[in-house]
Each structure stands twice: as C-alpha cells, then as structure tokens.
Amino acid sequence: MKTLIVEDSETLSAVYECYLDGLGLDIAAVTTLNDALQFLQAKPTELILLDIKLPDGSGLDLLPEINKLSPKPVVVVMTGHGDSYAEKAIEYGAHDFLTKPFDAARLRVTVSNAADRFELSQRLSSLTEIESSLGPMYGSSAVMQAVFTQIRSLASSKATAFITGESGTGKELAAKAIHDLSARAPAAFVPVNCAAIPADLIESELFGEAEGVRGNPARRGGLISLAEGGTLFLDEVCDMPYELQAVLLRFIQSGTYKPVGSDVEVSADVRIIAATNREPLVEMREGRLREDLYYRLHVIPLRMPPLREREDDVLILANHFVSTFAEQEGKKIDGFSDDARREIKRFPFPGNVRQLANTIHRIILLNSDTVISYEALRKVITDSEIQIPASTVSRRKVADVGALVSTEVEPLWATEKRAIQAALDACDGNINRAAGLLEVAPSTIYRKIQGWKSGEA
Numbered sequence: 001m002k003t004l005i006v007e008d009s010e011t012l013s014a015v016y017e018c019y020l021d022g023l024g025l026d027i028a029a030v031t032t033l034n035d036a037l038q039f040l041q042a043k044p045t046e047l048i049l050l051d052i053k054l055p056d057g058s059g060l061d062l063l064p065e066i067n068k069l070s071p072k073p074v075v076v077v078m079t080g081h082g083d084s085y086a087e088k089a090i091e092y093g094a095h096d097f098l099t100k101p102f103d104a105a106r107l108r109v110t111v112s113n114a115a116d117r118f119e120l121s122q123r124l125s126s127l128t129e130i131e132s133s134l135g136p137m138y139g140s141s142a143v144m145q146a147v148f149t150q151i152r153s154l155a156s157s158k159a160t161a162f163i164t165g166e167s168g169t170g171k172e173l174a175a176k177a178i179h180d181l182s183a184r185a186p187a188a189f190v191p192v193n194c195a196a197i198p199a200d201l202i203e204s205e206l207f208g209e210a211e212g213v214r215g216n217p218a219r220r221g222g223l224i225s226l227a228e229g230g231t232l233f234l235d236e237v238c239d240m241p242y243e244l245q246a247v248l249l250r251f252i253q254s255g256t257y258k259p260v261g262s263d264v265e266v267s268a269d270v271r272i273i274a275a276t277n278r279e280p281l282v283e284m285r286e287g288r289l290r291e292d293l294y295y296r297l298h299v300i301p302l303r304m305p306p307l308r309e310r311e312d313d314v315l316i317l318a319n320h321f322v323s324t325f326a327e328q329e330g331k332k333i334d335g336f337s338d339d340a341r342r343e344i345k346r347f348p349f350p351g352n353v354r355q356l357a358n359t360i361h362r363i364i365l366l367n368s369d370t371v372i373s374y375e376a377l378r379k380v381i382t383d384s385e386i387q388i389p390a391s392t393v394s395r396r397k398v399a400d401v402g403a404l405v406s407t408e409v410e411p412l413w414a415t416e417k418r419a420i421q422a423a424l425d426a427c428d429g430n431i432n433r434a435a436g437l438l439e440v441a442p443s444t445i446y447r448k449i450q451g452w453k454s455g456e457a
Contacts, residue, residue, distance in 0.1 A: 001115050003047040005029040006036045006062070007078070008054050016049065019104040020111060033057045037065060045073045046118050047111065050094070052079040060085070063092040074114040078102075137173050138320055141312040143305045147174070150302050155181035160252060162297040163275040165304030168354030171275040172235060174304055179231040184271060187230030190223050195239035203244050203260055207251075210262035224257065227270045237274040237297070238283045245290045248272075252296055272297070282428075307352045308446070311345060317353060318344050321360040322372070329364055339374040347381060348446035350431065420445055 003025045007013045013029040020027065030036050033056045048066065050059045059077065066075055077089040080100035089097055095117060096110055154161050155178050163171045172191055179189040197205055208222030224232060240248065251257045252272055256265045274297045283289040307314060319335065326333040336344065349355045362380045363372055423434035431445050
C-alpha cells in the first residue's frame with residue numbers, strides 16, 4: 001500500500017517507519033505541506049499519515065486537495081494539540097486520528113484499520129461501477145447475484161454466450177450488460193429478434209446483400225457489419241431457418257461471411273450472444289436447432305431465472321417500476337399498501353419481469369391514489385389474465401387431453417387436478433401451452449399447483 005508520512009520531524013518519520021515495518025507498506029516521507037502537495041500530484045497514494053503542525057502551514061489545509069484525488073486516499077491525522085484539531089480533521093474528511101505520543105501497537109492497529117477501509121472503499125466503488133453497467137437489472141436474491149457474477153465472467157471472455165430463460169426474464173438486458181462490461185463496450189450492441197424477421201429475409205438482414213440483389217443499386221450492409229467490433233444479440237435463435245443456421249455457424253467459426261448474392265468473403269469482428277425462451281437441448285433433439293450450432297453456442301450458458309424463483313426481488317422490482325412510471329406519468333406514488341405488497345409477493349407473474357412492469361404501469365395510469373391498494377392491484381392482474389388461444393397446440397393433443405380426463409363423478413378439485421396434470425403431460429410440462437389447452441391463464445395453473453403442494457384442495 002503506497003503510504004506518505006507528512007511529518008516535520010525526520011526523526012519521528014523514521015521511528016514511524018520502523019513501527020510499520022512488516023505491514024507491506026511502500027512508505028515515503030516529506031516534511032512540509034508544499035512537498036506533500038507536490039508528491040500527491042506526482043504519485044498515486046493510498047494512505048497518508050498527516051501531521052497537523054507543519055513549517056509552512058496546517059495539515060488541515062491539505063485535506064481539501066486530498067479530497068479531490070481519485071481514488072481518494074485514507075487519511076490518518078497525527079496531532080499533539082488536543083481534540084479540537086482532531087474533530088476538525090474528521091469534519092474535513094480525515095478517516096481517523098492519533099494523539100501524540102503513541103506507541104507502535106497503536107500506530108499499527110490504526111494503519112491496519114485504515115488499509116482495510118481503503119480496500120473496502122475500492123471494492124464498493126468497483127461494485128457500484130459494475131452495477132451501473134448492468135443497466136436496468138435489479139436483484140438482491142441469491143439467484144440473481146449468481147447471474148450478475150456470471151455476467152461479469154462472460155464479459156471478460158471472448159467466447160460465444162447462450163442465454164436461456166422464459167419470456168420476460170430479461171435475456172436482452174443480460175446480453176446488453178455483458179456487452180457493456182466487456183472490452184467491446186465502445187462499439188455497437190445490435191439486437192435482432194430472429195422470430196420477428198420473415199424466413200426469406202433474415203439472411204439478407206444479417207449478412208447484407210450484394211449490388212443488384214432485389215434491385216439494390218449498391219451493396220447493402222447487414223446487421224453483422226453494423227455490429228463490427230461489438231456484439232450481435234440473436235434473440236430466439238431457435239426460430240432461425242435450419243439451413244441458415246449452417247451459415248451462422250460458419251461465421252462464428254471463421255469470422256467471415258458472404259453477403260447474399262456475392263462470392264466475395266467479408267471479415268467481421270463480432271461477438272455472438274444468442275438467446276431462446278425454449279429448452280435448447282429439446283430444440284436440438286427435435287431437429288429445430290442444428291446440433292453443431294447448439295454445441296458452438298452453448299460454450300458458456302447463462303440461465304435467466306423466472307420471477308417466481310426471485311421472491312426476494314419482486315418488491316424491489318415493483319418499487320423500481322413505481323418510481324420509474326410515476327415520474328414518467330407525472331404522478332406522486334408513495335408505494336403499496338401492506339396487503340398489496342403481500343399480493344405482489346404471492347402472485348406468480350407468469351409473464352415474469354415484463355408482466356410485473358406492465359402491471360405497475362397500468363395501475364399508475366388508471367389510478368390517482370398516492371398509495372397502490374390491494375383492490376387496484378387485483379383489478380389490473382385479473383383484467384390481464386387473458387385466455388391464451390389453443391390454436392398453437394395440435395388438435396390431436398386436445399383430443400388426447402380429453403381422453404385422459406376421467407368422466408367419473410369426483411370432487412371438483414380432483415377433476416381440476418387431473419385435467420391440469422393431463423394438459424401438462426401433453427405439453428411436456430410447458431405451463432403456458434397447457435394453459436392454452438385448458439383455456440385459462442397460466443397464473444391459474446401456477447396457483448393450483450402451489451395449492452396442491454401446500455395441501456390445499
């Protein structure tokens with residue numbers, strides 16, 4: 001630890017250095033205020049032992065200059081002139097003080113504490129910087145802290161990343177955080193939703209087109225060229241046409257590609273981060289995701305947890321959205337009533353963070369109260385529980401579910417349980433698809449399952 005002793009007595013400075021021997025300090029000493037100022041301007045310093053009475057002024061006069069330094073050193077004031085100077089020193093930004101005379105043990109303990117304080121302040125500063133780079137991602141739960149740790153690890157890697165998680169869990173936010181924390185941050189982060197681009201256009205969108213293709217008067221660059229030096233985020237990569245996946249794989253492996261209609265190889269320095277809300281291993285086994293691309297993307301997987309696994313974060317996120325949307329809509333909202341807070345923590349939010357944000361935004365738009373009540377919350381949640389169309393599930397499976405449900409007379413809850421379980425079995429455990437079959441909201445199934453687990457009928 002780089003340490004400066006500012007003491008007018010060279011003899012005392014030498015004594016202090018002896019006292020501090022063995023603590024791992026890199027010590028320099030000066031005898032005047034002016035020499036101290038010049039030293040601090042020339043060399044980074046982490047710890048300062050500062051005498052008050054100096055030949056050319058008071059050590060207190062140095063504290064404002066020290067406070068301007070970054071990182072700010074830890075200052076321990078040494079005074080033999082009473083507590084009044086010590087109090088002023090603390091007021092001006094010193095961290096501790098020693099009253100002369102003091103022995104070696106006292107000095108070593110004080111300096112060790114100061115060193116610990118400096119290390120802690122540096123770690124907190126680093127964490128603050130990292131958290132700010134995580135963008136609008138919040139969470140104090142253990143599962144999200146693990147996500148943040150993995151994001152930081154991914155940011156320091158050049159490898160392809162694969163983010164999985166249900167819709168609304170923040171996969172794009174995670175990809176953006178990885179980019180922002182990486183050496184590629186100055187370049188572009190380019191997101192593309194593979195499911196939103198028609199199959200016959202996605203190759204052109206990614207790789208661009210040569211002159212003359214579809215009547216273009218000049219070569220048109222694609223999203224990969226736009227992401228040069230940065231990151232291309234391929235959301236819902238499992239929706240990419242199967243034949244195009246081979247072209248993407250070749251680009252990932254070689255860093256080169258051919259624009260549509262061109263025979264000329266083009267190089268690009270782009271990191272690929274892919275994401276899907278499906279189970280990629282299942283997609284690969286069922287032939288929708290190429291096996292070689294799966295293993296190439298799946299070098300470092302990152303799973304974004306659903307909100308139901310982040311119980312400790314729900315209120316943190318809800319309060320964040322209240323502040324954000326209240327300011328956006330010009331309203332004053334003081335938070336939630338007690339029963340509304342309990343309901344927020346209880347409700348499963350199958351649409352995850354996106355649904356929570358939408359719910360809070362709608363409440364703020366529809367209500368003028370300064371406190372969000374349970375009734376206001378329930379109304380918006382109930383109104384949002386729209387039936388999911390079953391058209392995405394084959395009619396054969398609908399028939400299978402009907403055949404599986406017993407027609408015997410039995411308690412209603414048992415019939416419900418049997419029907420829900422049959423739908424889940426038919427949909428390989430996918431609650432959203434099962435809800436579509438049963439024509440109920442996914443949250444209804446979640447609540448029923450939780451009720452069975454807790455022994456409620």
